[in-house]
Amino acid sequence: MGISGVLTVLESRGLSGIGRTRFCKAAQPGIFSAMNTPSRIAQRVAAITPSATMAVDGKAKALKAAGESVIGFGAGEPDFATPDYIVQAAAAACHDPKNHRYTPAAGLPELRAAIAAKTLRDSGVQIAPEQVVVTNGGKQAVYSAFTVLLDAGDEVLLPAPYWTTYPEPIELAGGVPVILQTDESTGFRVTVEQLEAARTPKSKLLVFVSPSNPTGAVYPAEQITEIGEWALKHGIIVVTDEIYEHLVYGDAVHHSIQALVPELADQCVILNGVAKTYAMTGWRVGWLIGPADVVKATTNLQTHLTSNVCNVAQRAALAAVEGDLSAVDQMRAVFDRRRQTMHRMLNEIPGVSCISPEGAFYAYPNLTGLLGVDLGGRTASTTVELADLVLEEVKVAFVPGEAFGTPGYGRFSFALGDEDLEEGISRIAALVNGAV
Ligand code: PMP
Numbered sequence: 001m002g003i004s005g006v007l008t009v010l011e012s013r014g015l016s017g018i019g020r021t022r023f024c025k026a027a028q029p030g031i032f033s034a035m036n037t038p039s040r041i042a043q044r045v046a047a048i049t050p051s052a053t054m055a056v057d058g059k060a061k062a063l064k065a066a067g068e069s070v071i072g073f074g075a076g077e078p079d080f081a082t083p084d085y086i087v088q089a090a091a092a093a094c095h096d097p098k099n100h101r102y103t104p105a106a107g108l109p110e111l112r113a114a115i116a117a118k119t120l121r122d123s124g125v126q127i128a129p130e131q132v133v134v135t136n137g138g139k140q141a142v143y144s145a146f147t148v149l150l151d152a153g154d155e156v157l158l159p160a161p162y163w164t165t166y167p168e169p170i171e172l173a174g175g176v177p178v179i180l181q182t183d184e185s186t187g188f189r190v191t192v193e194q195l196e197a198a199r200t201p202k203s204k205l206l207v208f209v210s211p212s213n214p215t216g217a218v219y220p221a222e223q224i225t226e227i228g229e230w231a232l233k234h235g236i237i238v239v240t241d242e243i244y245e246h247l248v249y250g251d252a253v254h255h256s257i258q259a260l261v262p263e264l265a266d267q268c269v270i271l272n273g274v275a276k277t278y279a280m281t282g283w284r285v286g287w288l289i290g291p292a293d294v295v296k297a298t299t300n301l302q303t304h305l306t307s308n309v310c311n312v313a314q315r316a317a318l319a320a321v322e323g324d325l326s327a328v329d330q331m332r333a334v335f336d337r338r339r340q341t342m343h344r345m346l347n348e349i350p351g352v353s354c355i356s357p358e359g360a361f362y363a364y365p366n367l368t369g370l371l372g373v374d375l376g377g378r379t380a381s382t383t384v385e386l387a388d389l390v391l392e393e394v395k396v397a398f399v400p401g402e403a404f405g406t407p408g409y410g411r412f413s414f415a416l417g418d419e420d421l422e423e424g425i426s427r428i429a430a431l432v433n434g435a436v
Contacts, residue, residue, distance in 0.1 A: 048172070073414075083323075343363060363411075
């Protein structure tokens with residue numbers, strides 16, 4: 001699917017306000033025209049919207065491969081190489097004959113133990129190795145958590161802007177995402193009042209993410225405690241995604257909700273992985289931590305789904321989580337510099353305003369000031385159209401806010417080289433300033 005196909009889908013989603021419109025096959029002639037109606041694709045899968053972030057990134061990479069000078073702000077992917085000691089551990093694992101075998105479905109025992117030790121070190125949460133299931137990336141942990149926990153009609157409280165991958169597995173599992181809108185006025189942080197107003201007898205889960213993708217928001221300890229105590233009181237399970245735990249800047253500090261509200265242990269599922277902390281996106285190792293019944297069900301599912309994560313990748317992840325955090329400290333310093341450059345340069349563009357991201361590696365500017373204005377002789381009426389226009393006119397890719405449930409914004413990753421970053425934002429500035 002080309003970007004315009006994805007953008008059409010997003011547009012229909014954005015126009016639907018807080019509700020989400022299903023993928024409209026009729027509007028996708030390129031991919032569906034070969035099929036006769038009724039579709040032979042199962043309805044629940046035909047309803048899936050492709051990942052917009054991956055589509056934007058794929059389009060940017062394809063244009064680059066075709067020789068275009070494209071700057072891609074789409075990917076949530078560090079540009080650094082995986083640290084060498086991790087690569088060495090993987091290379092050694094390739095030569096070790098014991099690694100030709102399946103591992104236990106929940107993962108190598110030594111990796112599960114190392115993840116338990118790391119969780120105590122980094123999050124202050126004491127867990128047993130048996131509470132860990134190693135998954136194919138954090139993404140599979142997200143998918144498994146919703147599959148294991150949701151029955152048809154269960155409501156999931158999902159603050160927006162949300163990472164684009166949460167709603168799809170919620171709906172595939174039969175759950176109903178209940179979207180809670182946030183904006184700059186609360187630093188893109190959901191309040192307990194909003195949660196309480198949305199709570200119904202069917203509310204089963206809350207998705208809690210700090211630092212956030214796409215906004216970079218980091219919740220302060222008091223607010224996390226308040227949310228955790230609210231969830232505890234109402235028996236709502238918290239699925240907390242901590243994949244950006246080590247990427248916080250300035251005065252921001254990451255806190256695990258289970259560390260602040262330990263009584264939540266029996267109704268808390270922690271998702272994490274090596275992708276962002278150790279520049280290991282392509283290695284595909286993540287994990288889920290939860291109470292015994294959740295871990296048992298997730299492991300049972302995994303025995304039929306993937307058996308186990310690739311042995312070599314698990315050995316690499318073992319080296320990563322057993323090692324110290326010096327590599328991520330260095331990466332964080334570079335991300336912080338880029339964060340400040342991006343924040344400054346975005347705010348210098350007329351019509352763009354951006355709050356300072358406190359974590360992860362994304363800026364999430366408000367772009368409504370660019371809608372309806374002349375940009376190189378064209379105008380965009382939505383951020384989906386704006387993303388298309390900017391890609392076509394100045395070869396800069398960003399992900400429109402519709403992908404995250406909040407039209408009017410755009411996500412710009414600052415996990416790319418300093419020069420590219422400055423060049424990309426300068427191109428948008430030139431377009432807006434009429435210099436293109
Ligand atoms: N959670 C969040 C919030 C993410 O941004 C991502 C990656 N973009 C993931 C989970 C999954 O990461 P991976 O599958 O690469 O481990």
